[in-house]
Amino acid sequence: MTRRLHLSFACGDYDRVRALQDGRVRPEGIDLTFLPLGVEETFYRQLRHREFDISELSLSSYAMTLDQDDPPFVALPVFPSRFFRHQSIYVNARSGIEQPADLVGKRVGTPEYQMTAGVWQRGILAEEYGVPVESVHYFTGGIEQPGRPEKLPLDLPATVKITAIGPGQTLSQMLADGELDAIYSASQPSCMGRDPHIRHLFEDFPAVERDYYARTGIFPIMHVVAVRGTLVERHPWIARSLTKAFEESLRIAYDDLRYRSALKVMLPWLQQHVTATAEALGEGWWDYGLEKNRTTLETFARYQHEQHLVSRRRTAEELVAASASDTFVL
Template sequence: MTPLTVLLGDHPHTRRLKETPVPGGDCRFVEASPLYPAFARMVRRLEYDVCELALATYLQAREAGVPVTLLPVVMIGGTHHRSLTRLPDGPHLTPGGLVGHRVGVRSYSQTTGLWVRGILREEYGVEASDITWVTTEEPHVAQYREPACVERSEAGRVADLLRAGDVEAAVLGPRAIGGQGEGLVPLIPDAEAAGLAWIDRHGTVPANHVVVVRDDVLRSEPDAVLALYRALQDAIAATGHERDDSPAGRAVAAGWSDSLANCLEIAGRYALEQELVRSPVDVGAIEKETAFVRGS
């Protein structure tokens, strides 16, 4: 059996998985810190056999024909109403008042940005093209071409754009909010309550990271891939007590479900509206592609 090269982030469920051998599978776990630059290496060079991947990157890679298949696992997720931030002493902007303004985001195809732009359109009537999105990094998927409302900055970090006055608001991922975004405040009023209301309406929690496997590996080592999937499924179940009932805690899951289908359908619709993809996302086809794990 050829060992699987597996890149997964540092989460409670992955720590448990990496500590013990995978029954029926030979896995060589590799590390990347920070994790997200490895996403480009996966979708451009297929550097890993199995890889945690941002949801928006997966949708774009699938459209571009990158030969990877989804494993139905949500590694991290949560609500994103509080991800749209502003300076506490800066101009008081409302979400609907962002039309014609500049907003910073690490990459236009960052998954947090996907969810934030979906919220702006759905709840405030603001189209992605109504805003200039100032980015500090290129997309992970090399084939993707950004729309005209995107421009690149040489600034190092998104929060630096905001503090320098180059943008009026900034989109920050969950970890960045507590890091470079320290001291910034949500632009959306009652962000936590608004996020919970979004979940109630849609019957799902927004996913940020999923897992993919290379198609050639899935063909050549199907038993090993299934063994890894089952071990990850078991690890998620075994660490459930470490997660609370917050959206982030509820997001982590393994297995095809109505919640995952809803999440993919909404993310696919948002992505099409924002020109992150140029063709509709076929969730039914994705479900069929994951049939090899059904019953696990």
């Protein structure tokens, strides 16, 4: 009898992985111990201590590990987190920022320079709005709690100006106090909604993001599923087995959103929201796989290289395990 592998998997509690969490989907030859952890805890523990066999991982952090002599992880073409990031750029109106170009020369908070959300935000602002990466002064630290360091070491040129904020400071309070002009982040700072001067840079961000997708076909990828490289070396088959299971769990999540006998999500107009999303992004708006996501992956790789975070610009095949999503024709 063939022994099944017993592997740990740390990931957020998302609808697209829930069928793996509750056992409705089981990867061929693998028993998963699912650990529903918050992303920051997962990233820290995996990047610093390699605690899990499989984990959700920041796309940016993962891509930076590929520069190591012996890269520790292999990413599957599976993307548990995606997010349009125009909506999470926040500004203090008292700083005179009316349009994106007004960010040039300003003081911008960001939790970590290397974080995926920031790479997308800086890349989009530079490419589409004339805000070069080197044109602002970045301040790094915790949004709500002091003392957040970069998870990975950086080797940046002097043209990129970064200052770590003080041990008792937070980016949210600094934005409210006018010590910062803007924040590029993943989460919303608590001063938003509490201070009338704090607003979104793109106030009608749904329209801006729909237009961005219509022009580029990019729904930004935030996180990948990364497997220990040593596991893939010993058991090459697990990449495909896991990818198939993640795709089946994603299909179930799609079906749940479209289920009409009773709402599985507590949104009374869910049907209209799903319909509007499919009209704007296409029916398979969250689909996995390399080819369907090639443009997104390679745009990110270009941004990351332009921002001096990696040694070279990688292809989509170098970022994710291409063979894991091969299709068979019968």
